[in-house]
Amino acid sequence: MRDVWTTGHVRAAEERVLARTAPGALMRRAAYGVAARTAALLAERTGGVAGRRVVLLVGAGNNGGDALWAGAFLRKRSVGVTAVLLAPDRAHAEGLAALRRAGGRVGAPEDVDFADLVVDGIVGLSARGPLRPDAAAVVARVRAPVVSVDLPSGVDPDTGAVDGPAVTADVTVTFGAYKPVHFLAGARCGDVHLVDLGLELADPDFRVLDRADVARVWPVPGAEDDKYTQGVVGIAAGSETYPGAAVLAVGAAVQATSGLTRYAGAAAEEVRRRWPEVITTGSVGDAGRVQAWVAGPGLGTGKASRDVLRYVFESGVASCVDADGITLLATHPDLWDARDPDAPVVLTPHAREFARIAEPLGITLGADRVAAAVALAAKVDATVLLKGHATVVAAPDGRVLVNPARSHWLATAGSGDVLSGLIGALLAAGLDPLLAAGCAAWLHVRAGDLAARGAPTPASAIVSALPSAIRAVLHG
Numbered sequence: 460m461r462d463v464w465t466t467g468h469v470r471a472a473e474e475r476v477l478a479r480t481a482p483g484a485l486m487r488r489a490a491y492g493v494a495a496r497t498a499a500l501l502a503e504r505t506g507g508v509a510g511r512r513v514v515l516l517v518g519a520g521n522n523g524g525d526a527l528w529a530g531a532f533l534r535k536r537s538v539g540v541t542a543v544l545l546a547p548d549r550a551h552a553e554g555l556a557a558l559r560r561a562g563g564r565v566g567a568p569e570d571v572d573f574a575d576l577v578v579d580g581i582v583g584l585s586a587r588g589p590l591r592p593d594a595a596a597v598v599a600r601v602r603a604p605v606v607s608v609d610l611p612s613g614v615d616p617d618t619g620a621v622d623g624p625a626v627t628a629d630v631t632v633t634f635g636a637y638k639p640v641h642f643l644a645g646a647r648c649g650d651v652h653l654v655d656l657g658l659e660l661a662d663p664d665f666r667v668l669d670r671a672d673v674a675r676v677w678p679v680p681g682a683e684d685d686k687y688t689q690g691v692v693g694i695a696a697g698s699e700t701y702p703g704a705a706v707l708a709v710g711a712a713v714q715a716t717s718g719l720t721r722y723a724g725a726a727a728e729e730v731r732r733r734w735p736e737v738i739t740t741g742s743v744g745d746a747g748r749v750q751a752w753v754a755g756p757g758l759g760t761g762k763a764s765r766d767v768l769r770y771v772f773e774s775g776v777a778s779c780v781d782a783d784g785i786t787l788l789a790t791h792p793d794l795w796d797a798r799d800p801d802a803p804v805v806l807t808p809h810a811r812e813f814a815r816i817a818e819p820l821g822i823t824l825g826a827d828r829v830a831a832a833v834a835l836a837a838k839v840d841a842t843v844l845l846k847g848h849a850t851v852v853a854a855p856d857g858r859v860l861v862n863p864a865r866s867h868w869l870a871t872a873g874s875g876d877v878l879s880g881l882i883g884a885l886l887a888a889g890l891d892p893l894l895a896a897g898c899a900a901w902l903h904v905r906a907g908d909l910a911a912r913g914a915p916t917p918a919s920a921i922v923s924a925l926p927s928a929i930r931a932v933l934h935g
């Protein structure tokens with residue numbers, strides 16, 4: 460599990476450490492970490508360190524100070540270091556003096572053309588908006604690998620939003636704590652390394668699950684288990700028009716846990732043909748007992764579908780409401796009245812579905828995706844999984860998980876149906892809804908990776924990859 464704090468919290472903690480450490484000590488520790496990673500990347504990309512050319516892009520604040528000090532440390536390893544000062548009058552004075560003492564020089568934007576590696580110290584925690592034109596012009600020249608100091612400049616530290624020119628780093632070296640940008644805009648950051656500054660921080664703003672966290676809670680049957688004790692999941696999905704959504708959601712549930720899977724709906728024949736182990740019926744009322752429902756993928760939005768969702772809510776068990784289920788809640792908010800308040804609900808909107816359900820409630824999906832998911836979760840008293848390249852899962856009590864993508868091949872038709880089946884299976888197994896959604900998103904990304912291996916993948920191949928992904932989770 461990695462804990463993540465917004466910049467306000469990190470700054471406050473830094474102030475406390477600054478107050479009890481020697482002036483400049485913290486910055487030199489941070490800069491030493493940058494120099495070490497820069498040397499490692501130089502060695503990896505060019506086969507050596509001494510004699511290589513590094514250009515520092517130096518902004519007006521302490522982020523630039525870190526870069527200048529890192530340059531001074533790199534000089535000790537005989538690296539040629541040139542600083543390009545974007546705000547010469549406001550460059551960090553001690554850092555600049557240290558670089559000069561160490562034999563570094565101040566250069567011009569053209570020096571970037573001859574760099575073996577560029578260190579981005581343009582802006583850090585104080586970043587606001589995209590790169591300003593002068594910084595953007597220098598960054599546009601960069602062809603060499605980039606090490607970003609704290610975060611890639613031009614990307615919003617707290618939301619990961621990019622709305623103009625910004626740096627894309629190969630490596631980011633951050634200090635004290637992970638910030639939201641490192642997971643909400645992971646592709647901009649490259650490999651992220653954390654340098655410890657001994658900060659003391661309270662509860663994180665969000666968390667990121669790792670393999671061990673998922674392994675710890677993934678349902679594994681024990682000696683006393685049978686098909687019922689592991690949780691029965693019911694899938695209310697698919698229609699005559701969209702039988703495929705049912706086949707995918709059911710397939711994910713079947714592959715995710717060894718509990719029983721039931722299916723209720725118009726695609727019973729298609730489901731049975733593909734998944735003979737599933738007990739199928741035509742309607743939710745005839746389905747028999749389940750511990751959790753998945754309602755919505757490919758279901759349609761007519762009167763019959765409304766009745767399905769009402770039945771699911773009235774049944775008093777946990778549910779994952781996806782796709783058409785979300786649209787129904789947006790167009791017929793009175794459906795919420797059927798919900799047993801003790802039964803957890805997980806909503807899994809993509810951006811357009813999010814807008815559909817949240818805007819009438821006064822919540823807009825802006826740059827801050829975490830804040831939007833938290834607001835909707837609190838408003839409707841449900842766990843909200845907001846899909847995208849970084850999936851945000853917010854519980855009604857304010858806890859948040861973020862699950863970054865490893866590639867973008869999951870953005871394919873039917874992939875969301877697979878996710879809903881996974882969530883349903885984990886809810887039926889009794890996982891806390893936040894963890895059910897978070898672990899499902901985590902496994903979905905791994906299965907997507909295994910299925911795609913660098914090429915487009917159909918959603919049905921993601922379903923087929925689930926057992927391998929689970930094996931990798933459970934057995935390392």
Ligand SMILES: NC(=O)C1=CN([C@@H]2O[C@H](COP(=O)(O)OP(=O)(O)OC[C@H]3O[C@@H](n4cnc5c(N)ncnc54)[C@H](O)[C@@H]3O)[C@@H](O)[C@H]2O)[C@@H](O)CC1
Pocket residue numbers: 473474477485486487489518519520521522523525581582583584585586587588589590591594608609613634
């Ligand atoms: N506070 C501390 O104890 C430590 C801070 N450290 C470094 O200090 C950084 C924060 O430094 P500062 O608060 O001085 O501020 P920054 O260095 O993040 O920003 C400096 C200035 O950049 C300009 N700027 C803002 N947005 C910009 C944009 N979009 N394009 C171009 N320029 C822009 C502004 O004039 C801003 O004041 C951290 O990110 C980290 O690198 C580290 O040295 C570790 C210790």
Ligand SMILES: Nc1ncnc2c1ncn2[C@@H]1O[C@H](COP(=O)(O)OP(=O)(O)O)[C@@H](O)[C@H]1O
Pocket residue numbers: 782809845846847848849850864866867868869870871872873874875876877878903
């Ligand atoms: N750019 C992206 N990079 C990585 N994953 C993505 C991206 N866009 C979407 N996804 C993921 O792909 C899945 C798509 O779900 P969804 O939009 O519901 O598809 P469908 O309705 O076709 O099943 C979600 O899990 C989402 O998080």
Ligand SMILES: [K+]
Pocket residue numbers: 522579580581582583607608609610611612
């Ligand atoms: K930076």
